[in-house]
Structure formats: C-alpha cells, structure tokens
Amino acid sequence: xxxxxxxxxxxxxxxxxxxxxxxxxxxxxxxxxxxxxxxxxxxxxxxxxxxxxxxxxxxxxxxxxxxxxxxxxxxxxxxxxxxxxxxxxxxxxxxxxxxxxxxxxxxxxxxxxxxxxxxxxxxxxxxxxxxxxxxxxxxxxxxxxxxxxxxxxxxxxxxxxxxxxxxxxxxxxxxxxxxxxxxxxxxxxxxxxxxxxxxxxxxxxxxxxxxxxxxxxxxxxxxxxxxxxxxxxxxxxxxxxxxxxxxxxxxxxxxxxxxxxxxxxxxxxxxxxxxxxxxxxxxxxxxxxxxxxxxxxxxxxxxxxxxxxxxxxxxxxxxxxxxxxxxxxxxxxxxxxxxxxxxxxxxxxxxxxxxxxxxxxxxxxxxxxxxxxxxxxxxxxxxxxxxxxxxxxxxxxxxxxxxxxxxxxxxxxxxxxxxxxxxxxxxxxxxxxxxxxxxxxxxxxxx
Numbered sequence: 176x177x178x179x180x181x182x183x184x185x186x187x188x189x190x191x192x193x194x195x196x197x198x199x200x201x202x203x204x205x206x207x208x209x210x211x212x213x214x215x216x217x218x219x220x221x222x223x224x225x226x227x228x229x230x231x232x233x234x235x236x237x238x239x240x241x242x243x244x245x246x247x248x249x250x251x252x253x254x255x256x257x258x259x260x261x262x263x264x265x266x267x268x269x270x271x272x273x274x275x276x277x278x279x280x281x282x283x284x285x286x287x288x289x290x291x292x293x294x295x296x297x298x299x300x301x302x303x304x305x306x307x308x309x310x311x312x313x314x315x316x317x318x319x320x321x322x323x324x325x326x327x328x329x330x331x332x333x334x335x336x337x338x339x340x341x342x343x344x345x346x347x348x349x350x351x352x353x354x355x356x357x358x359x360x361x362x363x364x365x366x367x368x369x370x371x372x373x374x375x376x377x378x379x380x381x382x383x384x385x386x387x388x389x390x391x392x393x394x395x396x397x398x399x400x401x402x403x404x405x406x407x408x409x410x411x412x413x414x415x416x417x418x419x420x421x422x423x424x425x426x427x428x429x430x431x432x433x434x435x436x437x438x439x440x441x442x443x444x445x446x447x448x449x450x451x452x453x454x455x456x457x458x459x460x461x462x463x464x465x466x467x468x469x470x471x472x473x474x475x476x477x478x479x480x481x482x483x484x485x486x487x488x489x490x491x492x493x494x495x496x497x498x499x500x501x502x503x504x505x506x507x508x509x510x511x512x513x514x515x516x517x518x519x520x521x522x523x524x525x526x527x528x529x530x531x532x533x534x535x536x537x538x539x540x541x542x543x544x545x546x547x548x549x550x551x552x553x554x555x556x557x558x559x560x561x562x563x564x565x566x567x568x569x570x571x572x573x574x575x576x577x578x579x580x581x582x583x584x585x586x587x588x589x590x591x592x593x594x595x596x597x598x599x600x601x602x603x604x605x606x607x608x609x610x611x612x613x614x615x616x617x618x619x620x621x622x
Contacts, residue, residue, distance in 0.1 A: 178206040178217055182241075183321070184234050185224025187377050187413075189257055190321060191330045192283060193222045196256075197319040199287050209321045217251040219244075220286070223259035225347055228515045234259045242273045252276075254290070256283040258347045280333075280348060317365065323567060325601030326373035326409075326583060327366050331359055331397065335379040337416060339443070340454040340521040341486065341514060344379055351380065353388045356397055360404065367406035372601070373565060374401070375582060377413045382421050395423035402431040408603065409433055409565070411582055415440040417465050418456045425472040435579040436473050439508075441481040445500040446493040449486055454521060459500075466504055477580040479508035484542060485535030486514045487526035494538050501545055507553055508586055509546045513539050547613055554587060554611040561621055564589045564606040566598050574598050576606070578616075587614040596620050 179200055183193040197207045219241050223234035234257075244250045252275040260267055261279035268277055278286050320327055334348040363374060376398065378384065385393025401410055410433060412424075417440060428434045444450055447459050469476055482501070484494060501509065513535040516523045564576040567583065573590040581587055589606060591598070598604060598620065606618040 177204075178208065179220060180208045180210075180218070181220045181222065181321075182210055182237060183222045184237060185222075185226065185230055185258065187328045187375065188330050188333075188379070189222050189224060191318070191328050191377070192257070192280075193220075194318040194321055196220070196283055196286065197321070198317050199284065201319050202317075203287065203291065207319060209319075218254065218290070219250050219252075220254045220256060222283075223255060223257035225257070225259035225262045226343065227512070227517065231259055238271060238274065242271065245273060252290075254278065254286055256280075256286065262343070262347050318362075320369075320371075322583070323601065324370045325565065325567075326375065327371045328375045328377050329359065329363060329366075330354070330377050331381060331384050331394075332378040336383065337380060337418075337456075338454065338521070340452065340526075341483070341517065343517040343520055346519050348379065351383050351387055353384050353386070353393075355388065356385070356393065356400070359397065360400060363401055363404055363407065367404060370601070372406060372408040372603075374407060374410050375413060376401075376410060379414060380416045381412060382415045382419070382424070392419075392421045395421055395427050398424065398434060399427045399431065402427070402433050407433055409435050409579060411435045411437050411579075413439040413582065417442060417462055420465060422468075422472075425469060428473050428476070436476045437479070437580055437582070438469065438476060439479040439582070443481065443483045444486065444489075444493070444497055446496040449489060449493050449497075452488055452522075452526070453483075453486060459496075463500075463503075477507035478504075479582070479586070480504075480506050480510075482509065482511045482542065483514055484511060484538040485530040487522055487529055489514075489530055489538075498542060498545055501542065501549070505549050505553065506546070507550075507580065509550075510585075511539055511542050511546070550587075551611070551613045554614065554616060557608045557616060558611055559608065561605055561607045562589075562618075563603050564591070564618065565603045566591075566600050568600060569593060576604075587616060589616045589618050591618055591620060 181193050181197055183190045201207045221238055221241060224230040238255055241250060241253045245253055254276045255274050256278040258280055260277045264277055276286060276289060332351055332353045334351045335345050336351045338345055382392060382394055384397060385391060398410060401407060415438060428436060442462060443453055443455060445459050445462060450457060516528045562578045564578055566574050566576040568575050572593050574593060576589045576591060578589060591606060605621045607621050608616050608618045610617040
C-alpha cells in the first residue's frame with residue numbers, strides 16, 4: 176500500500192481542501208497520514224498558504240525541508256498545492272526544481288490522477304497521457320477528517336468579490352463562488368452520520384453566500400436549514416464582512432439554539448481615514464452601529480475580529496482612534512497584525528509603505544496589551560456561571576473543552592480536572608466555571 180503524508184499550512188479553508196484530497200487518495204487504496212510527527216510515506220503533499228509574508232515564508236521553508244528529506248532518501252516524491260503555488264507557480268518551478276509536481280488552488284484533484292499515471296508507466300507526473308483513470312469515483316469520495324471526529328469545518332464558498340486594498344486573496348482565489356445549498360446540506364448530513372456534531376462554517380466572506388447562484392444573500396436560509404438537521408448540535412460562523420450585513424442571520428442565531436452566539440467579523444480599522452484608504456466601503460459610524468445592533472439583537476453574542484496596524488498613511492491619531500475603539504467595543508475575541516505589502520494589491524501599487532517597522536511593532540504591542548486586559552476581564556465575568564462545554568481532548572491532569580463562544584485552536588479553552596469525572600471526548604457537559612486566567616477558564620462538571 177502506497178503511503179502519502181499531507182502537510183497543511185494556513186487557514187482552515189486549506190485544511191478542507193487537504194481533507195477532500197486525502198479522502199480521494201484513501202478511496203484509491205493509499206494509506207494517508209496528516210502532519211505526521213514521523214512521516215514514513217513515499218510521497219508528501221504540502222498544501223501552502225500565500226496570504227502574507229510570514230505565511231509565504233513558512234510555506235517555502237516547509238517545501239525546502241521536504242526537499243532535504245527527498246535528498247536524504249526519506250521521501251520519494253514531493254508535491255505542492257495551494258495558494259502559494261497558485262500565485263507564484265512559474266517562479267517556484269524555476270527556483271525549486273526538486274518538486275515533482277505543482278498544483279494550484281483549484282486543480283489539486285489532478286494530482287491523484289497524475290500520480291497514478293506516473294506509477295503505472297514510471298513517467299514524470301506531468302505526463303497526463305499515460306493511462307485512463309477513474310476520476311469520477313475519486314471526486315465523490317468522502318472527506319477524511321483531520322480534526323477530532325466531533326467537529327468539522329464546512330466551506331460554503333471560495334473566492335471574494337470585495338477587493339480590499341491590502342488583500343491578495345482575490346488575486347489567488349478569484350471571484351466569489353458559492354457551493355450549491357443542497358450540496359452543503361448533504362455534506363452536513365453525511366458528517367452527522369459519521370458522528371460529527373459541531374460545525375465551523377467558513378468562507379472568505381460568508382455573508383455574500385448565494386449572491387452568485389441565487390441572486391441574493393442566502394446565508395441566513397443556509398444556516399437555518401443546517402440548524403434543522405437532526406444531530407447538528409453547534410454551528411459557528413467565521414469570516415463575515417461588515418458591509419451589507421444580512422440582518423436576518425441575527426434572527427436565526429437568536430432563534431436557533433444550536434447556532435452559537437458567536438460571530439467572526441474582520442473589521443481591520445475604525446478611523447474613516449483608514450477605512451477609506453483600505454477600500455472597506457464602510458464608515459466608523461456604520462461599524463459602531465453594526466456592533467451595537469449585533470449585541471442588542473443577540474444578547475450574549477461573542478464577537479471575534481481582526482485589526483490591522485501600520486497600514487500606509489496610518490497616523491498617530493488614526494492609531495489612537497483604533498485603541499479607543501477597542502476599549503469601547505470590548506471584543507470578546509480579537510487578533511491583530513501589522514501591515515505587510517503584498518504584490519499586485521491596490522495598496523502595493525498606489526501607496527508607499529511609509530509606517531516604519533518599529534512603529535508598527537510598537538502599535539501592535541500596545542493594541543494587544545489593551546485587548547489582553549479586556550479579555551481577562553471578560554473571562555473573569557464567567558466565573559460562577561454554568562455553561563455547556565464540549566470536550567476536545569485530554570492533556571495531563573485536565574480535560575480540555577470549549578464553550579459555544581470558542582472556536583477550535585484560536586479561542587480560550589476550559590480546563591476540567593480529570594479526577595473529577597470520567598468524561599467522553601466529543602460530548603457536551605454542563606460545567607460550572609470556577610476560575611479564569613487571561614484567556615482560559617477552569618471548571619467542574621455539574622453532576
């Protein structure tokens with residue numbers, strides 16, 4: 176049995192692509208591993224990220240690490256797919272000729288066909304005329320989850336039509352393409368049949384879902400129908416956009432108990448000066464009204480956002496306005512990053528990257544210090560409350576779980592002493608919160 180190891184870099188949307196391809200390989204009889212600590216496979220697939228400079232550097236370093244393993248005879252062939260190779264294919268082919276096959280963001284299914292052909296004929300994988308291949312069966316193979324079986328990511332669309340000044344995503348993924356609603360719901364039903372109960376709904380921009388297929392935003396209908404599927408216990412929403420927000424989605428969140436009171440909505444900045452230069456098509460006033468309405472319509476909602484510092488032209492006044500906004504909004508979850516110029520974007524072609532790196536670093540550190548204090552206060556307010564918690568794993572003396580307000584890998588966790596009970600991974604328990612730290616909580620299961 177041929178063995179193939181997958182290495183997935185970047186976001187959860189990349190992970191879904193890897194899981195789909197892994198399922199296809201497994202359906203054809205391959206033994207598949209993912210991010211193995213000691214990969215023994217004959218083949219390795221690196222699914223790359225090309226979003227920002229740090230992600231691109233990590234992707235290139237990972238490819239080079241695999242090239243070194245190939246040179247040592249530890250791996251037979253290396254294949255690269257994903258956003259980095261979608262965007263920089265010609266340069267990568269020239270710079271790293273040791274890679275046996277390059278695939279982009281959308282043609283990665285061809286890898287399985289090409290690999291099978293070159294195995295049959297002993298040809299290079301670029302030779303796509305070697306033999307016939309049963310692609311139809313493989314393209315409909317079920318995903319192979321890399322997450323714990325009780326939760327999964329559901330990608331409802333690809334691409335983005337927003338064209339913010341700093342963002343390279345539309346250059347990589349192209350225009351927004353929604354998946355048909357019935358296809359998504361069928362996937363959810365299948366995952367439920369496999370034991371999955373928690374669903375992280377993801378997209379580059381989920382609020383735009385349906386516009387290309389149905390002529391209108393249909394995200395509220397999709398989530399409502401998903402919530403009505405028996406066995407779906409939690410649904411969590413990621414990567415909304417503030418402009419033209421579909422308000423009916425808040426009704427669904429309020430009425431459907433299995434739609435988590437959680438919204439991941441990247442705001443980037445708050446000063447009108449910065450929002451205009453970023454081409455965000457919103458204003459400070461509209462953004463603040465959006466937050467107030469979300470909190471009013473869905474009491475207890477937890478908002479996750481991402482903010483940027485050091486965008487070209489950001490003044491001390493702009494940054495102070497952002498700090499004041501964070502203090503006002505009191506986001507339950509917040510991340511931030513410094514601007515980095517990306518080839519081909521509007522800002523790279525029209526603006527000078529004029530904020531010094533040391534200023535960017537200072538602003539980022541200050542903003543995160545403010546948020547750390549807010550996060551500590553918000554988590555402390557949960558002490559004494561009884562909350563549903565899903566158990567993900569055990570670590571040392573603790574079960575590690577999450578509330579409905581926490582997405583896997585990025586949000587605070589709940590630590591429950593192992594000695595307090597025999598809990599089942601993937602089950603939801605009522606937990607009384609007994610203590611808090613800056614981000615994580617401690618609790619005991621209510622008997």
